Amino acid sequence: MINFLNLKKINTPYAEELKAASARVIDSGYYILGPEVRKFEQEFAAFCGVRTCIGLASGLDALVLVLRAWKLLGKIKDGDEVIIQANAYIACVLAITENNLKPVFVEPDADSYNIDVSKVREAITPNTRVIMPVHLYGYLSPMPEIMEIAREFNLLVLEDCSQSHGATLDGHRAGYWGDASAFSFYPSKNLGALGDSGAATTNDEELEATLRALRNYGSQERYYNIYQGVNSRLSEIQAALLSVKLKYFWPEVESRRSIADRYLAGISNPLIKLPVVNTPEQHTWHLFVVRSEQRDALKAYLYEKGIDTIIHYPKPPYLQEAYPEMNHLSFPLNEAIHDEILSLPADPSLSYADVEHIINACNAFRG
Numbered sequence: 001m002i003n004f005l006n007l008k009k010i011n012t013p014y015a016e017e018l019k020a021a022s023a024r025v026i027d028s029g030y031y032i033l034g035p036e037v038r039k040f041e042q043e044f045a046a047f048c049g050v051r052t053c054i055g056l057a058s059g060l061d062a063l064v065l066v067l068r069a070w071k072l073l074g075k076i077k078d079g080d081e082v083i084i085q086a087n088a089y090i091a092c093v094l095a096i097t098e099n100n101l102k103p104v105f106v107e108p109d110a111d112s113y114n115i116d117v118s119k120v121r122e123a124i125t126p127n128t129r130v131i132m133p134v135h136l137y138g139y140l141s142p143m144p145e146i147m148e149i150a151r152e153f154n155l156l157v158l159e160d161c162s163q164s165h166g167a168t169l170d171g172h173r174a175g176y177w178g179d180a181s182a183f184s185f186y187p188s189k190n191l192g193a194l195g196d197s198g199a200a201t202t203n204d205e206e207l208e209a210t211l212r213a214l215r216n217y218g219s220q221e222r223y224y225n226i227y228q229g230v231n232s233r234l235s236e237i238q239a240a241l242l243s244v245k246l247k248y249f250w251p252e253v254e255s256r257r258s259i260a261d262r263y264l265a266g267i268s269n270p271l272i273k274l275p276v277v278n279t280p281e282q283h284t285w286h287l288f289v290v291r292s293e294q295r296d297a298l299k300a301y302l303y304e305k306g307i308d309t310i311i312h313y314p315k316p317p318y319l320q321e322a323y324p325e326m327n328h329l330s331f332p333l334n335e336a337i338h339d340e341i342l343s344l345p346a347d348p349s350l351s352y353a354d355v356e357h358i359i360n361a362c363n364a365f366r367g
Contacts, residue, residue, distance in 0.1 A: 002345055002354050004308040007187055009349040010252070011194070014244055018194070021240035031236050033216070040239040043246055044183075044199060047166075048175035051203045054211045055234025059162040059184025059198040061215075063095030065232065066158055066180045066200050067130070069210040071099060072227060075156060080129040082158075085115040086334040088134040090317040092160055096132070097323075104128070105318060107333045111276040113289065113341075114141040120149055130156045135164035135174055137312070137343075138190065138256075138286035139277070143169060143177040158182065162198075165191040166253055168281040175201045185242055190256070190286050191249055197238040255348035256285040259355055263288055263344065266359040271367055272298070273340075287312055291340040294367045299342055305361040310343045 011018065025036055037055050045053040056062050070076045078100040084092055086105040096103045106119035115133045131150055133141040143159075150157045157177070161167075162184035164174040175181040185197035200211055210227070213220045218229025257280065264274055273291040277283050289312065292298045299309050316338055318326040344358060 001306050001308060002350070002358065003347065004310050004343070004345050005188055005347050006349055007192070010347065014248060017244045018241055021244050022237055025237045025240050028236075033233055034236050036236045036239040036243070037234050040234070040243045040246075041199070043243060045201060047246065048173050048181070048201050050176055050181075050201045051205075052201065052208045054200045054202075054208060054215065055239060056198045056200060056211075056215055057232040057234065058196045059160075059182055059186065060091045060095060061230070061232040062182035062184070062198045062200040063092060063132075063158070063160065064098050065211055065214050065230070066182060066202075066207070067095055067099040067101065069207055069214060070130075070156060072210055072214075073206060076101065076129045079127065081125060081127045082130040082132050083115075083120055083123050083128060084132045085134055085136075086316055086318065086331040087113060087136070087313075087337060088132075088160070088317060089162075089313060090320060090322070091162075092132060092134055093317040093323070101130075102127070103318075103326075105329065105331060105334075107331050108136075108337065110333060110337075112139055112141075113137060113275075113337065114139060115146070117142055117145045117149070120146065124149075124153055124155075128153065128155060130158055132158045132160060133178075134160040134162075135167060136287075137275075137289050138164050138167060138284040139275075140164055140167035140169045140174050140282045143172075147177060156180075162186075162189065163286040164284060165189065165286075166249060167284045169279070179204060180207060185238070190253060190284055191242065191245055193238040193242050193245070195235075195238055197234055197242065199234065252348040253284050256346050257283075259346055259348070259350060260285045260288055262355050263359065266356075267362045269363050269365060271365060272362055285346050287343045288346040289341050289343050290362075291337065292342065293340060295340050295342050297367055298362075298365055301365050302344075302358075302361055305357070307358055307361055308345065311341060312343050314338060 041053040159178040159181040161174040185193040218227030
């Protein structure tokens, strides 16, 4: 069986460095918000091309705490609207509702699956305060156009970069564009830790100070609390591991891009719609997502051929049981996308023969 993602195989080349980094932290006796976190924050801020990075416990926390910080700073308030694409992962919506804000969904673009910029302008109301573009599957959204709209209407932009580490447009990477950005380092991400981890990036010093306090019980000085904060701190060990993984980030991305290029050139089947990419730098291929009106049959067929696939995601957030008050909403294009999408393996450790087998199996599918 060709696994969808083999994390053990991906991390094996770096195993000794990862173990050494863990041992270094253990031997240091410094386990919370120490030198490893500060080092990684500096490295990742430089990687994204921004002033600062704030290490957090997860990507969800990054989204939640940025929105909460903006509320504390008086930039948004309860009931304000956040525009987001209807096919975003539920974590984005959880962050919005956790802050007593209102998600306003718009249809995604039919080719990129990212937010449809033309729909953003249509969705703006007097209550709109934030645009949250989600760079799905590793593909950077059309940020110049989004930022132009944000400036025109005086809106904040929070990028969800959880799947798009390193994706680049007009010379600037994911995490550079918005007023703030959120990253996940969940193990399956292109830059993955060995446990839950996340970060926010920003050029805003006031936002940075608020986030650093919020992540640590609302405290800027030990035992003195200026906010009702939380415990959401990137651990020393995960930070040390991420510094190791960051050194090898680009070779892994180039492997993913090579696999994607072979899929794009080799898969030719009228029953399978391939992804569309504007420029190679704009996509880091966290996921390689195809569409088929016979998706379930295709998934079953590929499994019979020894190929594991995953659906990202089978049901949109507004139709989830968690949000009964939203279940009446309907976005026809988005729902068609959810019914048809299927992620093929894009594991950077796939062999040449594995990729050929997947291409041949896709081409042989007859429904």
